[in-house]
Amino acid sequence: xxxxxxxxxxVREIDNTFIxxxxxxxxxARIWLPADADQHPVPAILEYLxxxxxxxxxxxxxxxxxxxxxxxxxxxxxxxxxxxxxxGLLFDEYTQRELDDxxxxxxxxRQQSWCSGNVGMMGISWGGFNSLxxxxxxxxxxxxxxxxxxxxxxxxxxxxxxxxxxxxxxxxWSATMFAYSSRPAxxxxxxxxxxxxxxxxxxxxxxxxxxxxxxxHRDDYWKHGSVNEDFSAIQAAVLAVGGWNDAYTNAVPxxxxxxxxxxxxxxxxxxxxxxxxxxPEPRIGFLQEALRWWDRWLKGVDTRVEKxxxxxxxxxxxxxxxxxxxxxxxxxxxxxxxPFDKGEVxxxxxxxxxxxxxxxxxxxxxxxxxxxxxxDGGEYCIIWLGPEFAGDQRNDDAGSLTFDSEPLAxxxxxxxxxxxxxKFSADKxxxxxxxxxxxxxxxxxxxxxxxxxxxxxxxxxxxHPQALEPGKVYTVKIQLDDxxxxxxxxxxxxxxxxxxxWPMVWPAPEPVxxxxxxxxxxxxxxxxxxxxxxxxxxxxxxxxxxxxQVTHSKAFNRRELTRDQATGExxxxxxxxxxxxxxxxxxxxxxxxxxxxxxxxxxxxxSAKQSCHWTEERSRGDWKVxxxxxxxxxxxxxxxxxxxxxxxYENDVLVFSRDWxxxxxxxxx
Numbered sequence: 001x002x003x004x005x006x007x008x009x010x011v012r013e014i015d016n017t018f019i020x021x022x023x024x025x026x027x028x029a030r031i032w033l034p035a036d037a038d039q040h041p042v043p044a045i046l047e048y049l050x051x052x053x054x055x056x057x058x059x060x061x062x063x064x065x066x067x068x069x070x071x072x073x074x075x076x077x078x079x080x081x082x083x084x085x086x087x088g089l090l091f092d093e094y095t096q097r098e099l100d101d102x103x104x105x106x107x108x109x110r111q112q113s114w115c116s117g118n119v120g121m122m123g124i125s126w127g128g129f130n131s132l133x134x135x136x137x138x139x140x141x142x143x144x145x146x147x148x149x150x151x152x153x154x155x156x157x158x159x160x161x162x163x164x165x166x167x168x169x170x171x172x173w174s175a176t177m178f179a180y181s182s183r184p185a186x187x188x189x190x191x192x193x194x195x196x197x198x199x200x201x202x203x204x205x206x207x208x209x210x211x212x213x214x215x216x217h218r219d220d221y222w223k224h225g226s227v228n229e230d231f232s233a234i235q236a237a238v239l240a241v242g243g244w245n246d247a248y249t250n251a252v253p254x255x256x257x258x259x260x261x262x263x264x265x266x267x268x269x270x271x272x273x274x275x276x277x278x279x280p281e282p283r284i285g286f287l288q289e290a291l292r293w294w295d296r297w298l299k300g301v302d303t304r305v306e307k308x309x310x311x312x313x314x315x316x317x318x319x320x321x322x323x324x325x326x327x328x329x330x331x332x333x334x335x336x337x338x339p340f341d342k343g344e345v346x347x348x349x350x351x352x353x354x355x356x357x358x359x360x361x362x363x364x365x366x367x368x369x370x371x372x373x374x375x376d377g378g379e380y381c382i383i384w385l386g387p388e389f390a391g392d393q394r395n396d397d398a399g400s401l402t403f404d405s406e407p408l409a410x411x412x413x414x415x416x417x418x419x420x421x422x423k424f425s426a427d428k429x430x431x432x433x434x435x436x437x438x439x440x441x442x443x444x445x446x447x448x449x450x451x452x453x454x455x456x457x458x459x460x461x462x463x464h465p466q467a468l469e470p471g472k473v474y475t476v477k478i479q480l481d482d483x484x485x486x487x488x489x490x491x492x493x494x495x496x497x498x499x500x501x502w503p504m505v506w507p508a509p510e511p512v513x514x515x516x517x518x519x520x521x522x523x524x525x526x527x528x529x530x531x532x533x534x535x536x537x538x539x540x541x542x543x544x545x546x547x548x549q550v551t552h553s554k555a556f557n558r559r560e561l562t563r564d565q566a567t568g569e570x571x572x573x574x575x576x577x578x579x580x581x582x583x584x585x586x587x588x589x590x591x592x593x594x595x596x597x598x599x600x601x602x603x604x605x606x607s608a609k610q611s612c613h614w615t616e617e618r619s620r621g622d623w624k625v626x627x628x629x630x631x632x633x634x635x636x637x638x639x640x641x642x643x644x645x646x647x648x649y650e651n652d653v654l655v656f657s658r659d660w661x662x663x664x665x666x667x668x669x
């Protein structure tokens with residue numbers, strides 16, 4: 001990535017300013033803008049997050065915001081209330097209070113002498129979510145947004161539930177926010193009141209997983225903030241960006257296909273990162289693309305973004321399976337509709353003797369997976385960039401019902417969302433199924449192409465699920481994740497079905513046997529036609545100069561899957577150590593470490609255990625603060641059991657502690 005140090009306009013940075021909201025709460029903001037903006041006002045670009053502008057997103061902010069400011073924008077990074085250097089308290093994600101605050105911030109921006117009155121919002125993940133949500137509120141002056149790695153549906157495509165199954169990331173992300181929100185404001189910014197404010201935050205700190213568990217179905221809680229409830233509410237121009245190795249890519253086709261405002265989509269090979277510094281590579285000149293978008297919709301410059309194809313998509317070459325992936329070969333293509341302008345949907349039947357284009361003889365095949373199938377599923381949302389990618393699927397396939405094709409006579413470009421039609425019966429009232437579409441290499445290695453997990457009680461929808469009647473035959477359609485991958489000639493396709501997928505999703509309360517009706521079960525594969533075409537091109541990645549830091553201990557990631565030979569217990573342990581660094585300009589030293597543990601016995605779903613422990617530390621001179629946060633979950637047949645503990649230390653002396661111990665009733669999950 002090229003570092004750019006000179007820009008068309010000289011950049012001035014305001015390290016911190018406070019924006020006073022109508023209720024008197026002050027939000028902390030960091031601003032980069034042209035030095036002459038007071039004389040020549042510019043549009044503002046808002047990024048609005050709970051992740052701390054000063055010592056949380058500072059590395060990526062340094063790469064991004066000065067670059068845009070140097071091209072004629074005021075980039076404003078605001079800490080949400082209750083986080084970073086802002087006042088107030090945070091009680092949940094995407095609350096109406098959060099969105100109203102954002103609208104008040106936009107109104108404040110438009111009143112500044114350096115702002116032209118036009119505003120954009122940009123963000124990845126949480127910031128991508130609230131960019132869409134605020135756009136749906138239509139605050140005056142918000143003309144365009146760029147949303148990355150986000151979703152239009154908080155229930156079906158976030159970190160809580162997938163296909164009606166409880167994701168273990170529900171507790172995992174709760175634990176992350178537990179740690180993030182336990183950190184105090186910087187005394188250098190807020191002064192002597194930092195300690196009282198910190199203790200007040202700690203006193204009101206939520207353990208978010210508890211509330212999320214109370215909403216296992218798609219009720220009004222999840223509909224709030226899900227912009228697919230009314231796509232027409234968004235009138236701002238939307239550039240939606242995703243990556244095939246991210247958890248949120250399914251939303252890009254839905255957004256571009258359903259929004260009435262100008263909308264374009266870009267999907268690369270990336271995980272959960274901005275595309276100018278993302279992995280896996282190749283990266284693109286995302287900031288140049290962003291400038292084209294902003295220049296058109298905030299300045300009225302004809303950058304021809306309306307002429308861009310609706311979708312610019314990276315078709316990945318099939319890669320060898322493995323937990324760490326640095327680069328994925330492939331090619332860029334463009335289409336005016338999703339999944340492609342020209343192609344076909346191929347139907348493949350799950351027959352007793354394998355996967356074939358022709359329908360075979362009808363049979364029934366019973367299957368019950370060991371509870372530890374799923375160990376090579378990788379991380380649900382690849383964010384910390386450790387060994388989080390899906391591994392070789394052979395171990396998981398050994399505990400699954402599999403259907404193989406003959407070796408492909410010709411390569412295929414699989415582009416879009418495969419859909420399984422499953423005819424089945426179950427012997428229990430609650431059952432999950434994991435569906436994986438795999439590619440089998442000639443040497444036997446197995447790469448996962450796409451997957452879905454599905455709670456079969458949700459066969460008629462996510463709002464009002466119903467228990468299964470044991471022995472009754474049902475037919476359900478299950479959509480797998482969108483994908484774009486070339487499967488070479490000579491490789492086999494494999495569909496793998498399992499009744500568990502640990503540790504990605506929590507198991508059903510009892511071991512389940514499915515009766516799969518072959519021949520009546522099939523999978524539809526969207527195959528893009530080969531054609532002569534001109535590939536879309538992107539500029540090479542550029543960024544502003546990186547933040548200056550002194551590294552005292554290097555970051556590292558560890559992910560280990562083990563099995564107890566005596567009991568058969570499978571245990572996954574994860575350590576993400578973010579290193580100890582001093583931010584040179586602030587003389588502020590930071591360290592953080594997240595640890596996760598998952599365990600389960602192969603024959604007992606109620607043996608499942610999940611625990612998380614985070615440490616967050618900040619120090620400067622003789623000032624040092626640290627928080628230790630602990631979360632854990634187990635389950636009985638009828639209830640979830642969640643425990644938590646928060647400890648806060650000042651100069652290694654415990655100044656606050658609090659415990660949680662809560663049971664939440666299970667409801668068809």
